[in-house]
Amino acid sequence: MGNEPFEEILMGNEAIVRAMVETGTKVVTSYPGSPTPEIAAAINSIPEEKRPFYFEFSVNEKVASEVAFGAAVNGNLSCVFFKSVGLNVALDTVVQFSLMNIIGGLVIVVGDDPGANSSQNEQDNRNVYHMARLTVFEPASPKEAYIYYKHAAELAKKEQTAAVLRLTTHVCHAREKIGFDKFNPPPLFRNDFNRDNGPYIPLTSTALEMKGKAIRKLKQAQRFARTKQLNTILFSDTNQGLGIITSGLTYLSVLDVLETTQTRPDILKLGMINPLDEQILIDFLSSHKQVLILEELDNILELQIKALAFDNGINTSIIGKVDDDDFIGEYTPDKTLKKLGTVWPELVLDPIYEDAEVFDVPARPAQMCPGCGHRSAFFAIKKALSASDITVADIGCHTLGFMPPYNIGEILMCMGASTGVASGLSLENSKRVVAFLGDSTFFHAGLPGIINAVFNRHDVTLIVMENGTTAMTGHQDHAGKSISIEALLNGLGIEQVLSCDTYNQERLTDLVRQSMAHKGLSVVIARHPCMLKLTRAQRKKPGYVQKHISIDQAACTRTHDCVGQFGCPTFIRNKDGRIDINLDLCIGDGSCRPSCPEQAVGFDKEEK
Amino acid sequence: MKTFNIYMTGVGGQGIGLLSQTLLRAIDYAGVKAIAVDTHGLAQRGGVVVSRIRCGEAVHSPLMMKKSADLVLGMEIHEAMRGLVTAGKEGGTLVFLDVSWQPLPVRLGQNEEITFEDILDACQTTGVIPIKVDIGHLKDSRMQNMALLGAIAGRKLIPYTEPHHFFNALDDLLAGRVLEENKRLFKEYMSR
Numbered sequence: 147m148g149n150e151p152f153e154e155i156l157m158g159n160e161a162i163v164r165a166m167v168e169t170g171t172k173v174v175t176s177y178p179g180s181p182t183p184e185i186a187a188a189i190n191s192i193p194e195e196k197r198p199f200y201f202e203f204s205v206n207e208k209v210a211s212e213v214a215f216g217a218a219v220n221g222n223l224s225c226v227f228f229k230s231v232g233l234n235v236a237l238d239t240v241v242q243f244s245l246m247n248i249i250g251g252l253v254i255v256v257g258d259d260p261g262a263n264s265s266q267n268e269q270d271n272r273n274v275y276h277m278a279r280l281t282v283f284e285p286a287s288p289k290e291a292y293i294y295y296k297h298a299a300e301l302a303k304k305e306q307t308a309a310v311l312r313l314t315t316h317v318c319h320a321r322e323k324i325g326f327d328k329f330n331p332p333p334l335f336r337n338d339f340n341r342d343n344g345p346y347i348p349l350t351s352t353a354l355e356m357k358g359k360a361i362r363k364l365k366q367a368q369r370f371a372r373t374k375q376l377n378t379i380l381f382s383d384t385n386q387g388l389g390i391i392t393s394g395l396t397y398l399s400v401l402d403v404l405e406t407t408q409t410r411p412d413i414l415k416l417g418m419i420n421p422l423d424e425q426i427l428i429d430f431l432s433s434h435k436q437v438l439i440l441e442e443l444d445n446i447l448e449l450q451i452k453a454l455a456f457d458n459g460i461n462t463s464i465i466g467k468v469d470d471d472d473f474i475g476e477y478t479p480d481k482t483l484k485k486l487g488t489v490w491p492e493l494v495l496d497p498i499y500e501d502a503e504v505f506d507v508p509a510r511p512a513q514m515c516p517g518c519g520h521r522s523a524f525f526a527i528k529k530a531l532s533a534s535d536i537t538v539a540d541i542g543c544h545t546l547g548f549m550p551p552y553n554i555g556e557i558l559m560c561m562g563a564s565t566g567v568a569s570g571l572s573l574e575n576s577k578r579v580v581a582f583l584g585d586s587t588f589f590h591a592g593l594p595g596i597i598n599a600v601f602n603r604h605d606v607t608l609i610v611m612e613n614g615t616t617a618m619t620g621h622q623d624h625a626g627k628s629i630s631i632e633a634l635l636n637g638l639g640i641e642q643v644l645s646c647d648t649y650n651q652e653r654l655t656d657l658v659r660q661s662m663a664h665k666g667l668s669v670v671i672a673r674h675p676c677m678l679k680l681t682r683a684q685r686k687k688p689g690y691v692q693k694h695i696s697i698d699q700a701a702c703t704r705t706h707d708c709v710g711q712f713g714c715p716t717f718i719r720n721k722d723g724r725i726d727i728n729l730d731l732c733i734g735d736g737s738c739r740p741s742c743p744e745q746a747v748g749f750d751k752e753e754k
Numbered sequence: 755m756k757t758f759n760i761y762m763t764g765v766g767g768q769g770i771g772l773l774s775q776t777l778l779r780a781i782d783y784a785g786v787k788a789i790a791v792d793t794h795g796l797a798q799r800g801g802v803v804v805s806r807i808r809c810g811e812a813v814h815s816p817l818m819m820k821k822s823a824d825l826v827l828g829m830e831i832h833e834a835m836r837g838l839v840t841a842g843k844e845g846g847t848l849v850f851l852d853v854s855w856q857p858l859p860v861r862l863g864q865n866e867e868i869t870f871e872d873i874l875d876a877c878q879t880t881g882v883i884p885i886k887v888d889i890g891h892l893k894d895s896r897m898q899n900m901a902l903l904g905a906i907a908g909r910k911l912i913p914y915t916e917p918h919h920f921f922n923a924l925d926d927l928l929a930g931r932v933l934e935e936n937k938r939l940f941k942e943y944m945s946r
Contacts, residue, residue, distance in 0.1 A: 155782060263793060287789075320791040320816040321778060398815035405812050479819045505876050507836045508865035510765065510857035513800035543799060550862060618799075709861050715800055718854075719861050728855060730895035731767075 153325050158288035159184035159318045161326075162227075162255065162311070165295035167198055168329040171225050171253070172336075173217035174201045175210035177590065178619035179229030180264035181318040182257040186622065198332035203622050206561075206590040207232035211239045211254070218250040218308075219346070221336030223299055227255035231560060233271050235591060237278075243308035244279035244360035245348050249338060251302030253295065254280070255311045260442045261476040263315050266541070266560060268475070270443035275310060275420045279360045281367040282310040282420040283376070284394045285317055289324045294376075294417065301370050305363045312419065314442070316476070317395055364421045376417030377426050382410035388490065389434035391427070391451065393419050396442050399482035407486075407493050411438070422450055431455050436463045438489055442477040465489055511549055516716045517681065517735035519648040519674020520544045520611055524552040525712050525741065526651035527580075527609065527672070530658035535578045536571055540564035540592070542584030543618045543676075544611040551713045555582060562591025569595070569604035578662050580607045586616035586624040588631055599667045600638055607661045608669045610635075613676040621679045635669050645671035651740050681733050693734025694750040697725050701746035712741035755786060757810035758913055759818045761841035764829025765855045766794065766803050772927065773827070773899040774805035777912070779923035781809055784914040791816035800855075802833060809913075825911055826882070827902055830855050832868045835876060844881035848873070849905055851898055852888050885909070887943065900936050904943025917944060 156164070162185055166174060176186055189201050200217075204210035207228040214226035226236075233240065233256055243252065262268040275282045281301060283294040291313060298309040345352050371377055388411035392400055397415045404410045414430045416422070431437055431451070439448045448466030455464055467473060468488075475481065487494040514521045524547045531537070531554070539545050539555025540563065548555035559567055568581035583592045588610060599606055610631060616622040635643045642664045644657040654672060661668040684690055695716065697708075702725060709717035709725055716732040717725055739747050760777065764770040774790055781788045788809040794801075806818055823841035828834020828850030838848050850873065859865040870886065877884040887905045889898055906912060907920045920940065928936055 155778060316791050316793070316817060319793070320789060321775070322789045322816075323782060395815065395817075399817070401814035402819070405814070476817075478817050479815050483819065505835060505839050505872075505879075506865075507832060507839065507868065508857045508859040510800075510802050510832065510836075512766075513858065515767075515799060546799060549858070706863075710863070713858075713861070715855070715858075715861070717861060718856055719863060721867075730853070730898075731855065 149329050151326060151328050153323055155321055155323045156288060157184055157319060157321050158285070158291040158313060160188040161288045161292035161324050162295050163188040164326050165292045165299070166225060167332070168327055169296055169299040170223055170330070170333045171299065172199050172222035172250070172333065173214055173224040174199055174227070175204050175214045175224075176227045177204055177207045177210050177232060178616050178622040179232050179257070180619060181259060181313070181315040182227050182229055182255065183619045183622070184318070185227050185255070187620065203624070205625050207236040208239050211236040214252055215239065215243065215246075215248065218248045218252040219246065219339055219343070220250065221338030222250040223253075223303060224250060225253040225255060228257070230256065230258045230265055230269055230271055231267065232256070233274060235561065237274065241278045242348065244363065245353065245356035246346060247306045247343050248302065248308055249306050249343050250336065251299060251306065252308040253298045253302055253311060254308055255295070255313065257313045257315065257318050259315050261315065266558065268443060270446065271312070272419060272446045273444060279364055280308060280310050280420065281364065281418065282312050283417060284312045284419045285417070286394050286397045286415070287317065288320050288322050290417070291317060292324055292326070297374055297376065301367060304370075305366050307363050309367075312394070314395055367418065368421050368423050371418040371423050372425075377423050378415050378417070379426075379430065380413040380415065382412050384409045385412045385434070387435035388412070389414065389430055389437040390440055391416065391430065391437060391447060392440040393417070393447070394442065396440050396477040396482065399477050399479045400440060402479045403483045403486055403494070406495060408495070409493050416447070419447070422447070422454075424454055427451055427454055428458055428460065431460045431462045431464070434462055436465065438486075439464065439466045440477060440482065440485065444473060512546060513715050514543060514546050515678045516714055516731050517677035517733045517737055518543070519613055519672070519677065519737075520547065521712065521714060522651055522674065522737045523609075523611060523648040523654060523672040524554050526648065526654040527658050528552060528554060529655045530662065531580065535580055535662075536568075538564045538568040538571065538579065538581040540581070540583045540587055542587055542611065543613070544582055544584055547582070551711050562587050562593075562595060565592065565595030565599055565606065565608055568606045568608070569599050569602070572605045578607065579605075580609060580662065582609050582611055585610060585612040585614065585626045585631060589625040589629075596635070596667070597638065600640060604667055605665060606667055607658070607664075608667065609658065610669060610671045612671050612673045615676050615679055617676045617679065621676065632671055640667055640669055642668040643671070644669070645673060648672045648674040649737050677733065677735060694729055694732045695727055695734060695736065695738060695747060696750040697727060698746040698748060699724070701744050703744050703746075705743055707741045707743060708738055708747055712738050714738050755810050755913060757808065757812055758825075759809075759823045759843075760807040760825045760827065760912070761818065761823035761837055762805040762807075762827040762829070763833040763837035764803050765833060766800055768803070768829045769896050769899040770803045770805055770829055773829070773903060774807065775927055776903060776920065776923045777906075778807055779926055780915050780919040781807065781912060783919040783922045784916065786914050787811055787813070789813060789816045802836070804837075825849070825906075827906070829853065829898060829902065831870070831873065832857055835868045835873055838873070838876055838880060838882060842880050842882040847883045847885060847911060848877060849885045849887060849902060849911065851902055852886055853898060892939075897936060897939055900939040901943045904940045905946070907940070908944035908946065
């Protein structure tokens with residue numbers, strides 16, 4: 147983290163942190179979520195005493211946005227970052243930003259997830275920015291992510307507003323060599339909040355005045371885009387009157403595809419995707435006979451550009467999305483090749499491969515890790531459930547319980563929704579309803595549903611899967627570090643709050659039975675520390691000896707409860723039915739032992 | 755130089771991240787322009803991890819087209835098969851570790867485990883050259899990536915990238931005892 151210019155190979159997520167330092171960003175907040183958690187990892191790699199800004203994991207994206215906003219109206223350049231669906235949680239706050247004079251400037255980094263690599267949908271957040279009247283920068287590569295963050299910070303400060311840096315999964319995670327600038331000593335913390343900088347109370351007529359200001363600021367953003375040449379045209383000698391309008395990673399897919407063609411259309415690459423620079427679009431449309439708009443997910447650019455062409459009497463043929471499939475998934479080079487081949491068949495010479503696979507390779511769904519407390523929990527809870535019970539999942543590692551062999555969790559919505567959904571399901575229902583909730587999610591968005599269930603006397607069993615960390619996204623701390631979930635639930639006046647360690651399987655089965663027999667809301671806290679985190683920490687300690695499980699082959703009668711019911715990935719099923727242990731995977735926790743009716747699963751004798 | 759694509763695949767926890775970062779840095783030390791990207795969704799939970807490195811001047815997206823990898827690296831036999839079928843280019847090479855981490859359907863008895871013979875068959879059909887790396891005695895699975903790396907460096911499978919470039923890359927990424935152990939293994943597999 148030197149202050150002289152240098153080159154380094156970095157991921158998009160990491161490059162942004164350098165931009166935070168260079169721009170003098172003073173406050174950064176987040177709630178962990180893929181594809182952005184490596185931003186936090188890069189921040190945490192700078193020792194706190196050397197870090198030139200304040201950083202926190204807030205309890206959810208809404209609070210994170212509020213903390214960053216508060217710091218920014220106090221005169222400090224601030225940044226909040228989170229994943230695609232995090233914007234849904236933050237939205238009540240974020241839609242207000244454009245109304246406010248954010249004197250320090252605020253950058254919102256949102257990692258969208260086309261292809262739903264690690265999210266419950268692939269929502270296109272560009273839909274929101276029009277409503278929220280926010281300026282949006284969209285980089286195509288890690289290098290651009292670094293540069294565009296700096297642009298976003300400059301605009302936000304200059305216009306006293308919030309600006310969005312829109313990333314997508316494979317921009318966040320791409321790596322390339324980037325040249326970085328020097329940075330000046332970090333600015334001091336400001337305490338400049340003054341209501342005269344506002345107005346900051348958007349009520350009655352003020353709200354409408356403030357809206358007018360938001361609209362004017364967006365016009366300034368268009369000018370900014372022109373000054374900084376964020377929207378650029380790549381001209382071609384062989385364009386034959388054809389043009390392509392695109393942005394982000396799709397731009398790079400287009401360039402890849404055009405490496406193989408003889409005719410190359412001109413390309414207008416948009417670096418600022420909201421507001422659109424109307425003039426450059428009008429010029430581009432007018433100077434081509436046919437223009438293809440290539441955009442991932444929704445047809446946001448297409449609708450605006452077609453309207454613009456109509457208003458300006460431009461007769462250029464504009465092609466956008468045609469099939470349903472055009473709205474789905476990432477615009478990878480393959481998908482882009484296919485689309486170009488459909489629109490301009492004479493252009494594309496390369497073969498287009500369909501998805502059909504000649505060889506059948508078994509699927510590899512994500513799994514709970516060896517030793518995971520959730521596995522013991524599901525194995526034990528299943529014994530307390532009957533076939534008619536309804537199980538409601540939530541977001542977290544424990545979502546994976548929906549898969550075989552557990553099949554627990556039949557419906558999943560979003561962060562913290564399980565208790566609410568379960569409450570609705572329980573109304574006038576003879577079936578019993580069991581909801582699951584992780585501990586980080588408990589604090590994030592789980593509490594209102596629980597409080598509602600207490601207040602409205604819903605008849606639900608809630609199982610809190612407490613592993614002491616935000617495990618799915620890479621073990622970030624959460625509020626459970628300072629607040630006891632059990633004490634909090636007792637404080638809410640819930641009549642029955644039970645808890646035990648999930649490795650104590652018999653007891654857990656018993657507690658869930660008790661809980662389900664209870665009328666009203668009853669909670670079971672199924673507790674065990676995340677074993678991935680724990681094992682990693684233990685391995686670093688001197689003198690650590692790796693333990694393993696072994697199978698007593700003489701005692702084994704091949705009931706296959708270990709591999710087929712308990713389902714730890716450590717168990718190997720051989721063709722002849724013999725069970726072995728994968729020593730690469732086994733952590734020797736022994737949580738699998740109760741699964742064997744013959745007691746053939748035990749600790750490895752040599753390492754006992 | 756002509757575009758050279760590397761497609762790496764394995765299971766979360768196998769150390770494919772370090773493998774990919776080392777390769778990218780080694781290629782950079784060789785003076786070749788390169789970009790990379792990982793796809794790891796929920797890989798920390800035993801899912802599939804894919805990493806790609808694309809080298810050359812005419813490369814733009816870090817993602818590559820199907821069946822365009824000059825080099826497919828498989829850290830695990832099922833994933834080697836998946837990688838080969840998805841990305842293997844005719845005339846390309848598949849280097850894979852003789853390691854099996856059975857995926858769920860195999861453990862549940864619904865699918866058969868992929869075998870070495872299956873890989874050979876698929877390589878014949880797709881016109882890809884198979885190279886199997888035997889890791890027999892390696893105790894720490896987190897260092898299997900060095901066996902693969904050594905096999906690649908020893909056979910000079912990546913244009914312009916020489917063994918000392920790999921050492922430079924490892925020096926950047928690791929330190930202390932871990933660096934020494936990884937280098938020792940790398941050297942051992944390089945000379946096999």
